[in-house]
Amino acid sequence: MTDETAALTARIERLEHELGRLQDESAIRKLQYSYGYFIDKSQYNECVDLFADDAEVWFLGGIYKGKAGVRRLYIERFQTQFTQGHNGPRYGWLLDHPQLQMVIDVAPDRNTAQVRGRSQMQAGLHETAEGPQRAWWEGGIYENDYIRGADGIWRIKALRYFPFWHGSFAEGWAKTPIDFIPMASTFYPEDPLGPDAPVEPRPRLWPATDTIPFHYPHPVTGRPIVLDNSRAREGFKD
């Protein structure tokens, strides 16, 4: 190979690699957006299939570990609780999870990726459906990890959902009860539907306003994004 050809080959290799990273970005967007569409409609089997075998899910202060933990959360807990064991939507139960504002960072080696994203939910029960009446808005942040398998397919490695604010449709975020939804306090296997471990430090819901750590440095300065949550919980009486 001539020097010239070697130089062109090196440029082509770099192009292939960087193009691949943009394709990864697109694939991860599709993966996480699909998660949103599946959760909307209680397609829990399809959700579980999005995760890597050694994945974990952080939810309301608990960590569900491995594929067994993922199944426990989506199938044994959510599917039972929300759709009475049915893998699909049921009449009059809304659970829309729009996925937005995803900052996607693919590692230079293209084997892993991280995403900061958010959801802005609408959820609740129609008055003609069976079950306790409720209707709420919810906002939350994701800080997720993804992994590309030997088969070239991206999967969710860690889904860390931090619900931030809840507001009932009637009263909104100004009147959300303190500790509106309890954080995980019992664990598997003692609690057969519980998570495997607690999230540390313990998260707390709105009106706490803690900032979730960013997986990436400041996009202009390149410095770590330092958080000051010193006033995020100062109004609690306990």
Place this chain on the structure above:
Amino acid sequence: MTDETAALTARIERLEHELGRLQDESAIRKLQYSYGYFIDKSQYNECVDLFADDAEVWFLGGIYKGKAGVRRLYIERFQTQFTQGHNGPRYGWLLDHPQLQMVIDVAPDRNTAQVRGRSQMQAGLHETAEGPQRAWWEGGIYENDYIRGADGIWRIKALRYFPFWHGSFAEGWAKTPIDFIPMASTFYPEDPLGPDAPVEPRPRLWPATDTIPFHYPHPVTGRPIVLDNSRAREGFKD
């Protein structure tokens, strides 16, 4: 051409093609987002120009076919109904159509594409504007097709909007009246503003919760995404 050069040329051609697909993705995002911005402001002429000549629009159980059908819907129907024949916004009429969560799949040959997306609307009339008072939230799913013309320009080939839930600002999605907005039941030319054909199977609005078929297979397993809508309408009394 040497073998070496031929091999480099083949890699370059593949790069050009795959880069082109990512550029297509970006162009389609811009196209559909522009649709959203135009609809926000009742720029109906600009909307119509986004469609291919043989396009179709699915809306509330009816299919509007061809450019004539597209014009009938946006110009003759919406422009008359919403802005009194004006190609632009009118005072006190809100119709925001944020476009989000678009899964964009460009065909390998780069001539067609498909998108699953969603909107999360805010709409209604201000109390100081003329007309019947109403204010509502709306969530809906798109499953759209796009086509790239001989001129290299992407256009909408099929816009299929499936409104899912509506909720008045006052009462929300827990109290949406059954069959809140009627599905198309009369057709063109008998109904001069009607669609050309019905959507089959007949869609039904929230509290029905039918899942709209996905244009793409499961992103990890590669298998078709099978829907179970068997319980999506079980609460209706009729």
Place this chain on the structure above:
Amino acid sequence: MTDETAALTARIERLEHELGRLQDESAIRKLQYSYGYFIDKSQYNECVDLFADDAEVWFLGGIYKGKAGVRRLYIERFQTQFTQGHNGPRYGWLLDHPQLQMVIDVAPDRNTAQVRGRSQMQAGLHETAEGPQRAWWEGGIYENDYIRGADGIWRIKALRYFPFWHGSFAEGWAKTPIDFIPMASTFYPEDPLGPDAPVEPRPRLWPATDTIPFHYPHPVTGRPIVLDNSRAREGFKD
């Protein structure tokens, strides 16, 4: 260099340039999304760092010019007003700024870019926090400019936020008071927290419905997007 090699080199150069533009698009998305995440949590120092030295911010009818103007707005005004001088969130104060629907256009020379985007906000104070009780929804449009520095880093050159509609959580967009938030009417240095100059023509809030000019031509016809705002303010009594 042979003719063949020269031709391959030219194709590689074009690929590198066009791939770079897609990478720019991704970098700008990350930049603006980060702005959103920082604003959510009153990380005002981190916001200011996103701007170029000669940047400007358009906000409620006023233009804040240069890094000094940007600091005046985010640090001296917002940080004082919203978080009592604290660079981070405070208990019970919600200010979520989801960033969505960004049409990103990178200039052919890759040195500048423009974005049309939107936010759909949730804001207000929890009843257990100190301060005047309020809770509102807000929708708005961005038409922003970005610049790539000699260091290869993208920064915000002009952030032009046009809030469109506001609605209190209790009453919504049907009952928004006319001129709900006053436009800038005093200027720096007379007003030590004021903008440097007014936005012309003077914007007006909902129920005005003016369309913000598009930075880009119609994506299909290529013609300028002509706005007809002749009826956008016709209902005002003054």
